[in-house]
Amino acid sequence: MSISPELLSSLSTIEEPATGRALGELGASFTLQSGVLTAYLGCFNRDWQGPLTEQIQQAGNLLGIAIDRVEIESSAPKYVESESNGLANVSAIIAVASGKGGVGKSATAANLALALAFDGARVGLVDADIYGPSVPIMLGAEGKTPASDDGKKMNPVQAHGIYCNSLGFIIDSDKAAVWRGPMASGALQQLLNDTIWPELDYLVVDMPPGTGDIQLTLAQKVPVSTALVVTTPQNLALSDARRGVDMFNQVSIPVCGVVENMSYYTCDACGHQNAIFGESGGDALAAETGVPVLGRLPLDPNIRADADAGNPTVIKSPDSDVANRYIAIARKVSAFLWSRFQASQSAVPIIEIE
CATH class of the missing domain: 3.40.50.300 (P-loop containing nucleotide triphosphate hydrolases)
Incomplete structure (x- = not known):
């Protein structure tokens, strides 16, 4: 299920704490499927997951969109080129x-x-x-x-x-x-x-x-x-x-x-x-x-x-x-x-x- 433009706009304004930059600026992406909203991030911060989950659910509540569960998936951005000898992974x-x-x-x-x-x-x-x-x-x-x-x-x-x-x-x-x-x-x-x-x-x-x-x-x-x-x-x-x-x-x-x-x-x-x-x-x-x-x-x-x-x-x-x-x-x-x-x-x- 695609995310409504209103919810996506709201989620994109949430700030990442270490940089103070909005998630939209950082290139975060989101999916919403059967009440499960997944946020895809490019950094790792275990302590931020709770507050981020609350902010996402609040954004949904304000727009009347049911978000039953929030999942956060993190992976580092790919700096190293795939052809790099021995370092492709x-x-x-x-x-x-x-x-x-x-x-x-x-x-x-x-x-x-x-x-x-x-x-x-x-x-x-x-x-x-x-x-x-x-x-x-x-x-x-x-x-x-x-x-x-x-x-x-x-x-x-x-x-x-x-x-x-x-x-x-x-x-x-x-x-x-x-x-x-x-x-x-x-x-x-x-x-x-x-x-x-x-x-x-x-x-x-x-x-x-x-x-x-x-x-x-x-x-x-x-x-x-x-x-x-x-x-x-x-x-x-x-x-x-x-x-x-x-x-x-x-x-x-x-x-x-x-x-x-x-x-x-x-x-x-x-x-x-x-x-x-x-x-x-x-x-x-x-x-x-x-x-x-x-x-x-x-x-x-x-x-x-x-x-x-x-x-x-x-x-x-x-x-x-x-x-x-x-x-x-x-x-x-x-x-x-x-x-x-x-x-x-x-x-x-x-x-x-x-």
Whole structure:
């Protein structure tokens, strides 16, 4: 059954919370069949489903149209072309980068991937940190080996409901990857293209720190949909993060935002918050680069402990404040990708995530 123009017009004005953009602008579609209205969205947000259902039913009631049930179906917009070697089943690729090491990039990448899956997305995670692969440990999959049906292509390892691959699955964890840039870049391309990825909404790539060969390989030979830069508030990290943003700008990869990690420490004894690495660094970077701060994460020992135990915080403590922060960041990234894709299709202005 087709939807009346009046109901479609009303539904199209409902706002997506992360962008503030109307569903009609974002390209949402709707069907109504035997009292069941289905909304097709290009982003994932579990907490929004209840309020959205209420808004849809209210719109029907005001127009005297019976809506017995609302179903919401989400899928990521298709950024990756179908002919992309080894990545045809992937809709969007998210690169998680940092200008320097030690800022919590890998923990952020792992928790981001799990947060996207928490909201119902089909997610993969590639550990592109060739010289220091840590994803197998963080996902509790250390010691596993990707299976191969033909001796050429690899099946990804499954952990906590997502699909992943890493050099850490292939080489001895005690051995160093003593490789020059071209060898490391080749290994990254193999991890991406020689893995048999299932249908995925998002493939998150945990990049090595810096702006060298591997980053350029990813930018030039992999259809990255967006990048997220992780930093701490201190000036040294911000300077490196600034270069990371500039690198993506130079290779025309849109940066969806910055995550400020280790923003503050909360004393367990008295509750006092101490900005150990400085304050407002992410805001300063956002002002300089025009890239928004997607979220701030505390210096919390549980993040480290959960990752070491193979149960990242989004899995170990999904109701905690830290997990909610990761989930909020993931929802902004998801909404950014939908908004940007629709803008590219309809030539309308891109709404930035605040």
